[in-house]
Amino acid sequence: MTPRQATTDLTHARTHRLLRLESAHCCALIEWEAGRMPVWRHFGASLPETSLTDQWPAAALRRQANASMDRLDGNPVYPGFGNGLSLNPALRAHADGVAAVQEWVAISYTQSESAAAQTLVLHLQDAGGLALDLHLALWQSSDVLSLHSTLHNHSAHRLQLDWQACGCLPVAADLSELAHFSGQWGHEFQWQRMPLPSAGWQLQNRHGRSSHETPPACFALMPHSSEHQGEVIAAQLAWSGNHQFALDRCDDGSALLQAGVWLAPGELRLAPGESHSTPVLHASWSDQGLNGVSQNFHRFARQQVLQWTGGSMRARPVHLNTWEAVYFDHDDATLRALAERAAAIGVERFVLDDGWFPGRPDDHSGLGDWWPDPQKYPQGLGPLIAHVQGLGMEFGLWVEPEMVNPDSALFRAHPDWALQVAGQALQLGRQQLVLDIARPEVSAYLFEKLDRLLRENAISYLKWDMNRDLAQAADAQGQMAYARQVDALYALLQGLRAQHPALEIESCASGGGRMDLGILRHTQRFWTSDNNDAVSRIAIQSGAARLFPLEVLGAHVGPAPAHTTGRSQSLELRCAVALFGHMGVEADVRKLNTSEAEVLTGWIALYKAWRGVLHGGTFSQGRTANGVWWLAQRGAQAILGVFTQSAPASMHHAPLRLPGLEGEGQWQLRLLGMAGQERARGDAPSPWLDALRGAGVACAATELRHIGLPLPHMNPESALVFSLDLASN
Numbered sequence: 001m002t003p004r005q006a007t008t009d010l011t012h013a014r015t016h017r018l019l020r021l022e023s024a025h026c027c028a029l030i031e032w033e034a035g036r037m038p039v040w041r042h043f044g045a046s047l048p049e050t051s052l053t054d055q056w057p058a059a060a061l062r063r064q065a066n067a068s069m070d071r072l073d074g075n076p077v078y079p080g081f082g083n084g085l086s087l088n089p090a091l092r093a094h095a096d097g098v099a100a101v102q103e104w105v106a107i108s109y110t111q112s113e114s115a116a117a118q119t120l121v122l123h124l125q126d127a128g129g130l131a132l133d134l135h136l137a138l139w140q141s142s143d144v145l146s147l148h149s150t151l152h153n154h155s156a157h158r159l160q161l162d163w164q165a166c167g168c169l170p171v172a173a174d175l176s177e178l179a180h181f182s183g184q185w186g187h188e189f190q191w192q193r194m195p196l197p198s199a200g201w202q203l204q205n206r207h208g209r210s211s212h213e214t215p216p217a218c219f220a221l222m223p224h225s226s227e228h229q230g231e232v233i234a235a236q237l238a239w240s241g242n243h244q245f246a247l248d249r250c251d252d253g254s255a256l257l258q259a260g261v262w263l264a265p266g267e268l269r270l271a272p273g274e275s276h277s278t279p280v281l282h283a284s285w286s287d288q289g290l291n292g293v294s295q296n297f298h299r300f301a302r303q304q305v306l307q308w309t310g311g312s313m314r315a316r317p318v319h320l321n322t323w324e325a326v327y328f329d330h331d332d333a334t335l336r337a338l339a340e341r342a343a344a345i346g347v348e349r350f351v352l353d354d355g356w357f358p359g360r361p362d363d364h365s366g367l368g369d370w371w372p373d374p375q376k377y378p379q380g381l382g383p384l385i386a387h388v389q390g391l392g393m394e395f396g397l398w399v400e401p402e403m404v405n406p407d408s409a410l411f412r413a414h415p416d417w418a419l420q421v422a423g424q425a426l427q428l429g430r431q432q433l434v435l436d437i438a439r440p441e442v443s444a445y446l447f448e449k450l451d452r453l454l455r456e457n458a459i460s461y462l463k464w465d466m467n468r469d470l471a472q473a474a475d476a477q478g479q480m481a482y483a484r485q486v487d488a489l490y491a492l493l494q495g496l497r498a499q500h501p502a503l504e505i506e507s508c509a510s511g512g513g514r515m516d517l518g519i520l521r522h523t524q525r526f527w528t529s530d531n532n533d534a535v536s537r538i539a540i541q542s543g544a545a546r547l548f549p550l551e552v553l554g555a556h557v558g559p560a561p562a563h564t565t566g567r568s569q570s571l572e573l574r575c576a577v578a579l580f581g582h583m584g585v586e587a588d589v590r591k592l593n594t595s596e597a598e599v600l601t602g603w604i605a606l607y608k609a610w611r612g613v614l615h616g617g618t619f620s621q622g623r624t625a626n627g628v629w630w631l632a633q634r635g636a637q638a639i640l641g642v643f644t645q646s647a648p649a650s651m652h653h654a655p656l657r658l659p660g661l662e663g664e665g666q667w668q669l670r671l672l673g674m675a676g677q678e679r680a681r682g683d684a685p686s687p688w689l690d691a692l693r694g695a696g697v698a699c700a701a702t703e704l705r706h707i708g709l710p711l712p713h714m715n716p717e718s719a720l721v722f723s724l725d726l727a728s729n
């Protein structure tokens with residue numbers, strides 16, 4: 001060691017300190033030294049002892065590499081730009097082409113602690129007059145780390161912001177795989193897993209809503225990490241607009257994950273003295289595989305995100321949604337008959353979908369005119385609502401407030417209220433335009449119309465739709481307004497809920513095009529997909545449940561054949577899949593024959609009996625050779641669904657191991673429901689299935705976890721639903 005290196009090391013040893021955030025199973029460690037960029041030392045397992053990290057600063061553990069810049073750094077908490085590090089900068093900003101370089105250095109930090117979370121704010125500064133507060137909160141019982149940043153422009157320039165990361169997270173080099181979701185309309189949350197390319201990876205969304213294609217989430221995993229074991233870091237952005245995620249390779253082979261709002265050119269400018277805060281990135285680490293991070297996110301959504309009316313969730317009512325039953329054909333007698341049949345089979349909330357307002361015989365006109373169609377509803381919605389309530393159900397209504405059809409009274413009166421670009425032909429999507437809801441007069445109009453509907457009618461639920469992407473999202477001044485649109489939406493939702501505290505809202509965007517933790521703060525249910533085909537739904541709901549708890553995932557028993565795929569499945573399979581969500585029915589129930597009505601009534605009753613477990617418990621999922629299983633457990637009760645999707649290659653089903661089952665003792669297993677046929681000779685006896693169907697069988701928890709539950713071998717497109725009750729400890 002040369003004398004110069006020894007001096008450097010001693011200096012570091014005297015001045016650096018470790019800032020620590022800890023939760024039940026997780027720990028974040030940041031190395032801090034005044035005047036230098038703080039660096040990440042750890043985000044992952046709990047670390048009671050950190051002798052090496054305490055004593056040795058990151059830079060002292062390295063030597064200057066060949067052909068490198070003359071500086072030694074660790075992995076920065078917020079990479080600068082133009083400062084000799086080639087990492088993805090966490091901020092990209094300039095002042096009309098100058099002042100683009102940032103070298104962030106630590107000024108001070110503040111730490112605080114509550115029963116719910118430990119928080120740390122790092123105060124950084126750049127010589128160019130910028131200051132940045134990086135906020136980190138580690139939530140005690142969910143092990144979720146929430147990050148966001150606030151930029152202050154103390155310079156004399158007006159700053160043009162091209163990118164401001166919420167924060168950055170370290171991903172250890174051996175978490176060398178990544179996963180995210182792809183999708184399209186009717187085909188949301190398709191799981192994609194791959195090695196992290198040596199050049200890193202990026203995901204960008206410019207749809208103006210969270211999108212079917214690239215929902216705001218990503219995962220970093222070890223190659224051997226599975227549903228049940230191995231380290232996983234997952235991150236999701238609480239934001240319902242454009243976004244960007246990146247996994248950038250650091251100079252030691254590890255990666256930095258950063259995420260934030262994707263900003264359109266010119267979208268965000270900061271005048272001297274102004275500040276800007278990002279939305280929040282929520283990240284979770286677990287060594288219990290993908291189920292571990294999902295369970296963390298579920299706990300977090302339940303504890304920190306969801307805002308239930310009255311302060312806590314009440315049993316999620318069974319829906320009847322009129323869309324696939326009648327579409328736009330709203331006829332009083334039909335709707336009353338539909339409501340009567342719905343109530344008879346156990347439905348608890350009747351949701352009147354699209355078609356109730358004037359000029360809406362189809363989807364070409366009417367959006368914007370939010371009052372009842374005097375032709376279809378000559379006395380308003382009141383009589384139908386009274387009928388629905390008289391049958392013991394709540395009433396919900398579909399709206400799509402952010403949109404306007406050119407063929408509407410609203411657009412004729414205010415053509416300038418739609419987002420548009422002067423001189424360019426209007427870009428329509430489903431024959432509609434997007435209103436500039438950040439304009440106070442536009443949101444005031446929407447608030448007034450919706451508030452009036454809610455005041456004049458006993459409507460306790462809104463299905464809030466958003467059926468097109470944003471394009472030409474420029475305001476009246478020609479400035480891009482994607483992000484302001486999202487802020488204005490949140491404000492509108494918040495205002496309505498403040499005025500109508502008992503109101504629940506469903507977030508729909510042609511199905512699951514707007515599902516994220518940002519909108520979930522203002523809503524209580526997602527319409528997970530327009531696709532009610534039960535086979536498609538297995539993949540969609542498996543994906544969505546990685547991020548969100550089952551109680552917010554709308555799942556409907558649709559007609560057969562399914563309207564979105566033309567494929568038919570048995571009523572039992574459609575019911576079994578919808579059971580594992582917030583269950584509803586979206587079909588013309590007047591047409592059910594007696595035995596179908598009996599089957600549907602039975603599954604609805606099953607949902608009611610088990611929703612306390614499905615919606616309050618721990619959810620895990622796994623794969624079988626030919627399908628998937630879903631397990632929801634709450635203490636001494638659990639419900640298991642085993643879905644066979646394709647034809648099996650083996651003669652018998654392998655015993656199903658349930659590594660996610662918590663607790664010990666003897667569990668009583670019973671078959672609650674079955675969809676489809678067993679693959680067995682018809683004349684062969686089936687004592688095992690008979691026992692499961694009858695009084696049930698006792699299995700030790702250890703057997704279920706390590707040997708597995710023997711299963712009947714099922715045909716494709718089938719399901720088995722079991723109850724598991726703890727019989728003795």
Ligand code: GLA
Pocket residue numbers: 323353354363398465467508509510511527530
């Ligand atoms: C979207 C929704 C559907 C339905 C229709 C009505 O497609 O996802 O559930 O509400 O709009 O137009």
